[in-house]
Amino acid sequence: MRSIYFDHSGTTPVHPEVAEEMYRYLTGDNFGNPSSVHHYGLQIRKVVTEAREKAAQAIGAGAGEVVFTSGGTESDNMAIHGAAYTNRKRGNHIITSAVEHHAVLNTVKALGKEGFDITVLPVDQYGMVSVDDVAAAITDKTILITIMHANNEVGTIMPVAEIGKLARERNIIFHVDAVQSFGKIPVNVDDLGVNLLSLSGHKIYGPKGTGLLYIRKRTNWRQTLFHGGAQERLRRAGTENIPGIMGLAKAIELAMENRETESARLRVLRDKLIRGLTGIEDVRLTGHPDKRLPNHASFLFKYIEGESMLLSLDMKGIAASTGSACTSGSLEPSHVLLAMGVPHEEAHGSLRITLGKDNTEEDVDYFLQVMKPIVEKLRDMSPLKD
Numbered sequence: 001m002r003s004i005y006f007d008h009s010g011t012t013p014v015h016p017e018v019a020e021e022m023y024r025y026l027t028g029d030n031f032g033n034p035s036s037v038h039h040y041g042l043q044i045r046k047v048v049t050e051a052r053e054k055a056a057q058a059i060g061a062g063a064g065e066v067v068f069t070s071g072g073t074e075s076d077n078m079a080i081h082g083a084a085y086t087n088r089k090r091g092n093h094i095i096t097s098a099v100e101h102h103a104v105l106n107t108v109k110a111l112g113k114e115g116f117d118i119t120v121l122p123v124d125q126y127g128m129v130s131v132d133d134v135a136a137a138i139t140d141k142t143i144l145i146t147i148m149h150a151n152n153e154v155g156t157i158m159p160v161a162e163i164g165k166l167a168r169e170r171n172i173i174f175h176v177d178a179v180q181s182f183g184k185i186p187v188n189v190d191d192l193g194v195n196l197l198s199l200s201g202h203k204i205y206g207p208k209g210t211g212l213l214y215i216r217k218r219t220n221w222r223q224t225l226f227h228g229g230a231q232e233r234l235r236r237a238g239t240e241n242i243p244g245i246m247g248l249a250k251a252i253e254l255a256m257e258n259r260e261t262e263s264a265r266l267r268v269l270r271d272k273l274i275r276g277l278t279g280i281e282d283v284r285l286t287g288h289p290d291k292r293l294p295n296h297a298s299f300l301f302k303y304i305e306g307e308s309m310l311l312s313l314d315m316k317g318i319a320a321s322t323g324s325a326c327t328s329g330s331l332e333p334s335h336v337l338l339a340m341g342v343p344h345e346e347a348h349g350s351l352r353i354t355l356g357k358d359n360t361e362e363d364v365d366y367f368l369q370v371m372k373p374i375v376e377k378l379r380d381m382s383p384l385k386d
């Protein structure tokens with residue numbers, strides 16, 4: 001049977017060149033601790049410095065502004081918690097949106113319980129935050145705005161550069177979760193006007209458990225979560241994950257090399273897939289029709305449960321997703337779809353197809369061919385359809 005992976009927003013396979021690079025730093029004499037003064041340590045310190053320069057350059061940053069972390073979740077937590085506590089004397093107001101990843105939303109909510117004043121902005125029917133709403137929410141107590149670059153569930157690309165401009169004018173720290181956008185659309189810290197930016201390795205063909213936090217020079221941000229050694233210039237204590245860092249830097253390098261051609265290729269496949277599926281009755285696209293990630297297609301099917309579609313597709317060898325990986329398994333429908341105004345019962349019928357480097361036009365054709373009978377069968381069985 002064919003095996004087709006259509007869940008690249010959930011995670012991606014490790015690129016062979018990334019695996020090779022990691023293996024190099026798991027074997028032989030490449031095990032040194034970069035804090036050591038002997039040659040085992042110095043040799044590793046040198047390659048990590050080069051990897052950091054390369055990673056920083058990819059987002060238009062300086063090497064001193066990049067901290068390696070254990071992933072997108074840690075980067076988001078560190079960014080938000082650090083900005084909040086370091087600026088507490090100045091104010092206690094934080095602005096975010098209703099469609100953020102839980103790594104942002106739950107961090108901000110936890111701060112709300114600790115006395116911070118939280119504004120969670122609504123989104124429109126496409127999952128888009130309005131720049132005017134951000135402007136209207138700002139008070140003289142606002143210390144942090146955190147808005148994602150592109151949404152993982154519906155693929156919508158947010159107007160972050162305009163929000164960044166607002167934040168800079170008011171001298172408010174701006175954090176952007178760019179986990180989904182990096183490698184697919186341009187991500188440059190100056191163009192976006194960010195102070196803090198999060199990336200994750202495993203969404204860009206890198207290893208799981210690796211990530212990066214960009215911290216702009218002179219941002220009033222200090223580490224408030226990790227206590228320990230002086231690694232990463234006091235911004236992230238703990239002996240560095242050298243194979244992970246080297247793998248992440250390789251993944252970032254490959255993503256930059258391939259971004260434009262690969263995004264153009266996937267956009268064509270995505271559009272074919274969207275045309276095919278929305279041709280079925282009572283199926284509609286979720287997220288913005290054109291301000292969306294080039295590899296991202298997400299839908300709502302009336303009268304069907306997302307979970308049943310996933311199981312039927314999996315029997316045909318196709319791996320897709322419904323809602324987000326974190327919310328599936330629970331009965332709560334996606335907070336993103338609910339925030340977009342999708343009724344509770346309809347939100348259960350979501351399907352997300354996210355394409356990646358090994359997908360071909362034949363994969364899309366096969367998917368469309370098997371999907372039509374699956375929809376018919378599930379609807380015939382559905383108690384939701386009269």
Ligand SMILES: *Cc1c(COP(=O)(O)O)cnc(C)c1O
Nearest residue numbers: 071072073101103152179180200
């Ligand atoms: C996957 C994801 C994260 C979490 O990253 P991890 O490396 O899995 O911790 C954060 N934000 C967004 C938008 C994501 O898609």
